[in-house]
Amino acid sequence: MACRISELVIDCADPGRLAAFWSEVLGYVELGREDDGSIEIGPPDVGFGGPQPTLVLSPSSDPRPAKLRLHIDVNATDRDQDAELQRLLALGAGRVDVGQTGTESWHVLADPEGNEFCLLRARLQPL
Template identity: 35%
Template sequence: MDCTDPHTLADWWAETLGWDVEPQDEAFIRDMVAKGFATDDQTTHHRGKLVWKTGGAIVHPDNGRRMLFQFDEAAKTVKNRMHVDIRAGDANRDAERDKLVARGATFLWDGQQGPFTWVTLADPEGNEFCVS
């Protein structure tokens, strides 16, 4: 997922999905800079740790599925090409929506198709996703 603040958005999605932020190896990063394979400008600090500036990832705690958040200086301007659906269940959908809005999501609209209902939200960088 392209974004302007990959580490912050990775944190947000990790909490949203119950996944883990993938750790980055600070010693490896320092070694790459020391050997001239990377520059200090390609790194940043996030939550007190040295990380690659261009991206961060989250991983599913059980099966290792991974979602990458990569830096793009341009803010989102068109519909996303990837769309995440979070299945909360009818009984939990509104509570999940409220929790996500409290954490920085934006409510966009309610949807329905036949007996199926969902709510469409946007994450803190404007990427649309649904909770059903």
């Protein structure tokens, strides 16, 4: 028997802002809100427990200590990498320099709170 990732929890200063950003990036919808201010987002019509993990944006006032030890990679499903890069930048992502050489096949970006993620080149089929 094995485990699978069901949800990813991201501590953040503004769960509403990040929930809106990541919902647009991933095509997710809000699944629920907790009394502590956490917001869970996930695939429409599937929610928690489906083939894709949900994201829980959890409020935290703790400062981010340094470069994250874990980051999210995303791939476009309905356009090429350049078009998806432009879409993500328009949504509020920013470019990040983590020491790339400029020859990588991916783009390093950050969400509106500075959490790094990568846009990979390969185009995936939507689920």
